[in-house]
Amino acid sequence: MQLVIAEKPSVGVALAKALGVTEKKDGYIEGNGYIVSWCVGHLVSLANADMYDEKFKKWDIADLPIIPDEWQFIIAEDKDKQFGILRQLMDDSRVTEVVNACDAGREGELIFRLVYNKTLCNKPIKRLWISSMEEKAICDGFSNLRDGKDYENLYQSALCRAKADWMVGINATRLFSKLYNRTLNVGRVQTPTLAMLYERENSISNFQKEKYFNVHLKSVGLDAVHEKVKEQGEAENIRRDCDGKEAIVKSVKTERKTVNPPHLYDLTTLQREANRLYGFTAQQTLDYTQSLYEMRLVTYPRTDSQYITDDMDGTARNIAESVAGKLPHFNGIVIAPETKRVINNKKVSDHHAIIPTAEVSSTDLSSVPDGERKILYLIANRLLCATNEPYIYETVTAEISCSGYSFVAKGRNVISEGWKAIEKAFRDFQKCKDDTEEEEETLSLTEGQVIERPVYEVSEHFTQPPKHFTEDTLLSAMERAGTDEITEEVERSGLGTPATRASIIEKLTKSGFIKREKKNLVVTDNGTDLISVMPDIIKSASMTADWENALSLMAQGKFTSQQFMVDIEKLVDDIIGIAKESVDESKVSRNGGEVIGTCPRCGKNVVITPKAYSCEDRNCGFVIWKNDKFFEKARKPLTKEMAASLIKNGKIAVKGLYSEKSGKNYDATVCLDDTGKYVNYKLEFAPKKKKK
Numbered sequence: 001m002q003l004v005i006a007e008k009p010s011v012g013v014a015l016a017k018a019l020g021v022t023e024k025k026d027g028y029i030e031g032n033g034y035i036v037s038w039c040v041g042h043l044v045s046l047a048n049a050d051m052y053d054e055k056f057k058k059w060d061i062a063d064l065p066i067i068p069d070e071w072q073f074i075i076a077e078d079k080d081k082q083f084g085i086l087r088q089l090m091d092d093s094r095v096t097e098v099v100n101a102c103d104a105g106r107e108g109e110l111i112f113r114l115v116y117n118k119t120l121c122n123k124p125i126k127r128l129w130i131s132s133m134e135e136k137a138i139c140d141g142f143s144n145l146r147d148g149k150d151y152e153n154l155y156q157s158a159l160c161r162a163k164a165d166w167m168v169g170i171n172a173t174r175l176f177s178k179l180y181n182r183t184l185n186v187g188r189v190q191t192p193t194l195a196m197l198y199e200r201e202n203s204i205s206n207f208q209k210e211k212y213f214n215v216h217l218k219s220v221g222l223d224a225v226h227e228k229v230k231e232q233g234e235a236e237n238i239r240r241d242c243d244g245k246e247a248i249v250k251s252v253k254t255e256r257k258t259v260n261p262p263h264l265y266d267l268t269t270l271q272r273e274a275n276r277l278y279g280f281t282a283q284q285t286l287d288y289t290q291s292l293y294e295m296r297l298v299t300y301p302r303t304d305s306q307y308i309t310d311d312m313d314g315t316a317r318n319i320a321e322s323v324a325g326k327l328p329h330f331n332g333i334v335i336a337p338e339t340k341r342v343i344n345n346k347k348v349s350d351h352h353a354i355i356p357t358a359e360v361s362s363t364d365l366s367s368v369p370d371g372e373r374k375i376l377y378l379i380a381n382r383l384l385c386a387t388n389e390p391y392i393y394e395t396v397t398a399e400i401s402c403s404g405y406s407f408v409a410k411g412r413n414v415i416s417e418g419w420k421a422i423e424k425a426f427r428d429f430q431k432c433k434d435d436t437e438e439e440e441e442t443l444s445l446t447e448g449q450v451i452e453r454p455v456y457e458v459s460e461h462f463t464q465p466p467k468h469f470t471e472d473t474l475l476s477a478m479e480r481a482g483t484d485e486i487t488e489e490v491e492r493s494g495l496g497t498p499a500t501r502a503s504i505i506e507k508l509t510k511s512g513f514i515k516r517e518k519k520n521l522v523v524t525d526n527g528t529d530l531i532s533v534m535p536d537i538i539k540s541a542s543m544t545a546d547w548e549n550a551l552s553l554m555a556q557g558k559f560t561s562q563q564f565m566v567d568i569e570k571l572v573d574d575i576i577g578i579a580k581e582s583v584d585e586s587k588v589s590r591n592g593g594e595v596i597g598t599c600p601r602c603g604k605n606v607v608i609t610p611k612a613y614s615c616e617d618r619n620c621g622f623v624i625w626k627n628d629k630f631f632e633k634a635r636k637p638l639t640k641e642m643a644a645s646l647i648k649n650g651k652i653a654v655k656g657l658y659s660e661k662s663g664k665n666y667d668a669t670v671c672l673d674d675t676g677k678y679v680n681y682k683l684e685f686a687p688k689k690k691k692k
Contacts, residue, residue, distance in 0.1 A: 027085035044114035110158035207465035224407035263306035264353035267498035282502035303351035329429030337387035411443020481541035597647035
């Protein structure tokens with residue numbers, strides 16, 4: 001008899017149904033030669049530090065680094081009962097083989113193996129490796145079970161990843177928390193992700209906007225522009241020189257362009273699009289897609305591939321045709337799926353792209369919850385777009401002259417809608433707009449054409465700062481981070497994996513390091529405090545790139561777990577060494593907190609606290625608040641560097657301060673005005689240049 005162990009109860013029930021297993025027991029289902037049970041997620045995990053030694057209950061820099069000689073594992077709280085059931089089933093004399101039916105990926109392998117090892121089971125392992133929860137796929141998978149030994153390298157890579165995260169997290173968190181006298185949670189992926197967000201916020205806050213002017217030549221259906229004139233007077237001169245005069249089309253250039261259909265979804269691109277269109281967080285999209293997978297409506301979600309394999313050709317074509325007939329917004333659109341566009345065996349590793357399953361055609365979609373249904377529509381629509389014809393258009397660029405000045409008009413003439421027709425029908429049906437889409441009007445002009453009595457206008461504009469990260473753009477940045485340093489043998493990596501990026505963003509949010517402002521992700525004061533004291537070795541995406549490179553090679557049998565762990569131990573030693581060297585008495589006060597200067601009142605250290613830059617002597621009372629109303633009204637974040645300059649020099653030149661009265665930005669010197677009781681600020685302005 002085979003004992004089948006799934007990752008979740010819902011998956012176990014689906015497997016049992018496909019296998020004809022019907023006799024329900026406490027924590028498992030039995031019958032037809034099988035026992036089907038489940039893990040309830042992570043049943044077994046790495047033990048806490050204090051399990052190795054009681055002294056580790058207290059955080060002390062002298063105890064670092066904490067590196068276990070022999071790793072210990074614990075059963076997750078409130079999950080003892082299910083673990084006991086699995087141990088009893090593994091000991092059952094009727095069981096001759098154990099089938100690992102956890103999710104087909106690195107984490108699924110780890111979840112199963114930790115339970116298997118903790119129970120001291122030594123029965124043979126078979127591996128179920130499927131990408132769809134359809135009954136046919138399940139039955140086919142059980143007809144082609146693989147030897148569990150084939151996944152030993154995958155398990156080792158998963159275990160090493162967990163151990164490395166533990167070692168860096170435990171040691172770095174304790175180290176920096178003690179050095180700076182406040183809890184600073186450090187993580188291999190979350191800290192460089194936070195660093196990217198912090199750098200973007202810095203770029204935005206330090207951005208100096210510049211004014212410029214455009215001069216427009218307008219007529220019916222035409223808006224040609226003379227762009228980016230720096231001075232308003234110059235722009236007005238151009239307008240006056242042209243006013244009342246006809247314009248002549250000097251040249252018309254056309255260029256034919258082809259936009260191939262988009263790729264199928266991997267998890268990251270699905271999360272990005274769902275955030276852009278629906279405002280879903282990455283975690284929500286993963287949860288909805290996992291739910292659809294368990295409903296047997298889509299294939300396995302945790303994939304980094306955007307292609308399918310050639311053996312899926314006929315199936316994918318049939319699914320495309322059936323979902324087109326099922327979804328209302330495809331009425332009147334001719335569907336002739338060309339699946340060859342989405343087939344590439346070389347770009348499919350563990351799992352192919354996310355596509356709908358044949359179950360969609362026989363499912364009442366009105367019964368699917370709203371969030372899941374929106375994701376299902378996205379996935380179905382992407383399959384139809386990806387297998388459709390290219391979008392072909394012609395760009396038109398016209399140069400128009402008047403009084404010696406050149407104006408440019410641009411347009412677009414569509415030749416073949418192709419996949420864009422499907423995309424437009426979908427957006428109209430879902431009543432959602434993609435803000436990244438740029439539309440250009442059709443433009444019909446001929447060389448030598450005279451434009452009579454055009455209207456000339458001047459418009460004012462400002463250069464724009466970088467945009468805040470959204471989950472869409474952050475996921476893209478995480479996917480690309482550090483990839484220049486990854487070998488060709490590792491296809492895609494970046495910060496984290498498709499399966500873990502959503503949880504990293506959620507962890508940063510729940511830890512209070514970032515916050516959501518509508519769709520934007522913004523670093524909090526706590527996040528700024530954390531990043532400001534982290535050494536580059538922790539903040540850099542390079543470390544994670546190196547790790548993912550090594551872990552991927554390990555899963556392929558090309559790198560040893562022993563060498564990986566030796567490298568991680570050295571990394572932990574380096575982190576501790578660098579931190580201890582860089583954070584000495586000149587950087588940290590005896591009461592904790594990074595020192596940024598000498599108190600102008602009493603001469604003691606001014607240190608960074610979660611909410612302020614303040615004297616370490618509380619009796620002194622000198623404090624510069626991070627959320628001071630002066631800087632908040634001026635829309636200028638008070639950074640550590642600015643505070644240090646104010647303390648040292650008593651003043652700092654600041655560009656781009658905002659005036660609530662005028663609604664404009666200005667430059668000034670901010671002077672520290674310390675009354676002895678309160679810290680205030682005064683402004684000094686550079687003398688205006690006299691006009692000649």
